[in-house]
Amino acid sequence: MPVLPPPKVGATPPLSQARRIGGWMPQHPARIQDHVKEVLRLALDAQLPIVQPIKALQDLLAHNPIVYMLFTEMLTEVPTVWPYTEIPGDGPRSEIRDIDHLIQALNYQIQSPITFNDSAQIGTPINAILDWPMATKAGFAAFLRDDVNQVFKNMLNYWGNFHTTQASVSTVTTADGGWLSQTAQSEESGLANFLQTYVVPDANDPVHYGFTSWDQFFTRDFQSGLRPLAGPDDPNIITSATESTPFSIQHNVQLRDTFWVKNKDQRSNYSLVDMLGDADLAQKFVGGTVYQAFLSADSYHNWHAPVKGAYAADPRIVDGTYYAEPLMWSFNPDDGPPDPDVGADNLSQGYISAVAKRGVAVIQADNSAIGLMAVVMIGMAEVSSVDFFGKKKGDSFKKGDKIGCFHFGGSTHCLIFGPNVKLEFDPAAQPSVDINNPPPPVHVRSALATVLS
Incomplete structure (x- = not known):
């Protein structure tokens, strides 16, 4: 892993290896930036048709000045210093700072399956796009709004439905870069010894193990007897x-x-x-x-x-809510120095239990x-x-x-x-x-x- 450059003068302390609990986001913040940069590049190259849930977000932004203001501000309130901006000398910007690029990235993401990344796993790709904007005051206000949450609910339902289709199984593969690859099974503890650990539709299928969608892979069962029941006859x-x-x-x-x-x-x-x-x-x-x-x-x-x-x-x-993060884990906490949660809402689990x-x-x-x-x-x-x-x-x-x-x-x-x-x-x-x-x-x-x- 490369040594991170020092932060610029005036930057809040970098969170280089901290608090990536649950494996939903990588340890290294630069890897999130790499992912977002790649999603934006693919989105701009592909120029996919805007799907209905994204059109609904565009309409909300076009016709509600408060929402437009909050989204604009949450993209600009992220500090323009490392590690919240691009890594010095690392080429084009790797973060999203305007609404048009945000729309393009979201539109591409909800038409694509969740991928396995052998260098730094991104379990929540949209969360990666919104990781730092969520931690701003404008992001705090935006993602508590009912109209914003309704739009994101529809967007995520669309993406969830996509993951039940045959098209989504393209990343559930034993090929390099797939969720069933040798690298995935060696690096991710939950995927280790996959055929011995989980029930699969067809163990003789060398590519997908018989899975026909990403959702089917995700909701897989353990092999019988692998998780024995504690105290089966003891109700206490x-x-x-x-x-x-x-x-x-x-x-x-x-x-x-x-x-x-x-x-x-x-x-x-x-x-x-x-x-x-x-x-x-x-x-x-x-x-x-x-x-x-x-x-x-x-x-x-x-x-x-x-x-x-x-x-x-x-x-x-x-x-x-879907992307609401409390101010206590933000760039602007009520007390103390800036302390944004690099895992988005990992540290906010008590908070999200209520919202x-x-x-x-x-x-x-x-x-x-x-x-x-x-x-x-x-x-x-x-x-x-x-x-x-x-x-x-x-x-x-x-x-x-x-x-x-x-x-x-x-x-x-x-x-x-x-x-x-x-x-x-x-x-x-x-x-x-x-x-x-x-x-x-x-x-x-x-x-x-x-x-x-």
Whole structure:
């Protein structure tokens, strides 16, 4: 890896290797710039027809002066010093600074499959385009707007649908640069020993392993027996709902709290009414416990029941934001020096639990010592789809059963327990003290916590 040049005088401190948790964005900020430069080059060369969701964004910008102002400002408010601008001596600009180029890049990206990059993986390509603009004051205001989020929702739905088509499988290949390539399987822990680890449609297919779309590849299952269920006959053992890395455990959570402010451990407090979108439901969990963990880009994206029970209500989707980042991780925090999150919303997971698009499922556990609990599946940036498999109130399941998945991504979730549930979390489920250095992932269906009598 090349040595980074020093920042120019007056620059905010570079974040060269920090906080790229989850593998959604590369460690090196220059690699994001390389990616954005290449996307813009391809977009300008291809000159693809503008598709309807991008036309809707153009129309919003053309007819709403406030949105036009915010988008213009968020592209210009990014500091014009390294590492937020092009690397000195690295040729043409690698960042996007005007609306026309932004439109071109987005239009190209949502007509292209997510690619594997053996030099620096970009799991969220649109997030890469918006990485620094999100961290400006104008970006903060823009991505909280309902009209902007509706446009981006339609844009991401279009892209998500594309990833269910045959055209999207072009990057799911064993060829060099593919998601199934030898390089991918050797460098990405979630892809290692792929045929031995995952169920594939056709192991005899030397190119795509039988996958017919990127989404089919993304929602793949583990081979039988690879993730054994912890405590199958012990209702007091709660299992991990996802293959995920612990982010936060908070006790005595409140009905409403300052989810946009850093607390003493550099995370934000959970605000139950905002997370659940239902004041009466939220009241039942006041004083309880929230466990949050995030999924990695190359990992397993199905969810499994953490307890035996049934849905106490129909699982529902709560609409929200896609690229909203709090000021506490921005160029303009309320206090302290500029501190933009180089992973876009990686450090803002508590914040997005209250504002991002998410799925909420309320579970009545068979174990009366657990009682009512909630599962909140949260989208991060473009990885925002949530699928509960059409389940309804009263549908039952056993602990460890597959109960849903993220299509086209999805990368953090919360388990919420009531105030009378006393839990001892497994050592592997403990978040790290340093938010920038997360612990290893907890395997899905493994022991997460034990209910204490």
